[in-house]
Amino acid sequence: MSIKIGIYGYGNLGRGIECAIKQNEDLELVAVFTRRDPANVSILTKSATVCNVADVEQWKDKIDVMVMCGGSATDLPEQTPALAKMFNVIDSFDTHARIPEHFANVDAAAKAANKVGIISVGWDPGMFSLNRMYAGAILPEGKDYTFWGKGVSQGHSDAIRRVEGVKDGKQYTIPVDAALESVRNGENPELTTRQKHIRECFVVLEEGADAAKVENEIKTMPNYFADYDTTVHFIDEEELKKNHSGIPHGGFVIRSGKTGWDGENNHVIEYSLRLDSNPEFTASVIVAYARAAYRMAKEGQTGCKTVFDVAPAYLSAMSGEQLRASLL
């Protein structure tokens, strides 16, 4: 019997979830919930139903885990606790500063309903968090570094597009090689924002726009670009579409630490991702944790969890015996 999954919100992430479910035999997509008119939303999975979010309560007993695919800014803070009253839920909430508050809200709702909610699943927060935690527990006397990229930052691309005279644009975050090398060599450098990442922008101008003015406005934009070495390339729409329509991303979590009675030996633990599609990879992580949510709920666990609380074996379709025999 397969684990029945619902998708709540059908954008890039929702479609990624749908694709990831297809790769896992023990999971089945039963319904996609949208705020749009279901008649106008076509999905890839023939056996699944498209429903309006208003009808979600009718699916209370037909879905084992609801995957929340809204945005972190306004959707998930409302939706995840609300849906946790009816379903086991999982989300990719990524507003770091608001995680404690979101955790508390989902925890209260899920506990009251005897459900499990797993929040902030993906790669950062998610697999990167997990690797920071494992490495820190293993090497308590050490230093953590997280580098992002090379990849498209949605927030920074949006910021470019808000500049007057910009028709379209994409921004890549790129780790600085020299910084990465220094960290890998165990040098434990103190790195400024500028020393860790560079920002590369590809911009399509509106007709008649002043390129120099646009470039200056981007490079001096506080928070987004002013603290970085930023390069701006002006290209035409065709080139943007041809070479910059993917959503690649990735990054590195590195911890360098000492062991020995007098800290005489150094060790470097590195975890890295090179992703062709940020939303599809995020979805693949979420789907593995959806399996975990189902199993933990089956065992009678309730309340809010994060990747720190989920024993690894829950993620795998393999049994404990299989895991020990083949992967240990």
Next chain:
Amino acid sequence: MSIKIGIYGYGNLGRGIECAIKQNEDLELVAVFTRRDPANVSILTKSATVCNVADVEQWKDKIDVMVMCGGSATDLPEQTPALAKMFNVIDSFDTHARIPEHFANVDAAAKAANKVGIISVGWDPGMFSLNRMYAGAILPEGKDYTFWGKGVSQGHSDAIRRVEGVKDGKQYTIPVDAALESVRNGENPELTTRQKHIRECFVVLEEGADAAKVENEIKTMPNYFADYDTTVHFIDEEELKKNHSGIPHGGFVIRSGKTGWDGENNHVIEYSLRLDSNPEFTASVIVAYARAAYRMAKEGQTGCKTVFDVAPAYLSAMSGEQLRASLL
């Protein structure tokens, strides 16, 4: 109140455990158990007692977790189940083929005594296993690669030293760069043993030994060297001591896999270690899992566990709130 740790066996690993405990404020080394005369064993921790293994039962209520530091060939298969009748135990059993049997023995003993036993902890088995498992659960349509090195292989160094005419020797296992690159590029190559690793040997000859004969005997040794490209360097004892007395190791676990409705996007997950001291790093992993064993036993869990069964948060000295606020 600190978690009271015992060390059973005081070789390289036992000393590594002692050093790792020093780095963790919530852990305390209370006793080291040795087969030797305790009067002849001096340890670094002034507050801890050295005892003979024969007296271990007297420590039944004074130790929260016993760290088993014997060898996998003959010590651990006997000792870990035997000690699990009295203590929560943890070991680094690494004979892959015998893990299912060892698991069953420790599980039966630990369950009967209401204790927790965690086996096969370290980096491989251990952190590498965990990364193979996480990556496989996230990217079910993909391929796993494990590379070891650059590092000293104890088994291969021993094999060199058994060759007639060899006074001393060290063997390094080194991943082949071209293979690593191909895997990282998502090419999913089929790699032979020879294509994955090379073996480099540093040999000190007995006086009058025939270098050509020794070199040939090493290079053609079945299982150990015959399937690899092996280089043999003859050096003098002084150089061996000066340049090859460390025990570095490390390696790479890489999974490359596809996502998307038609597998159109590729992703590479890589975990790597660069270790100055193999036993000290192994010990650091074990000590974090000793904390987990204590906590799981406190909660009433019993029986044998592996890294797959231990929720990450149990490893960290931080609370759930702290982890969510600082590392998620």
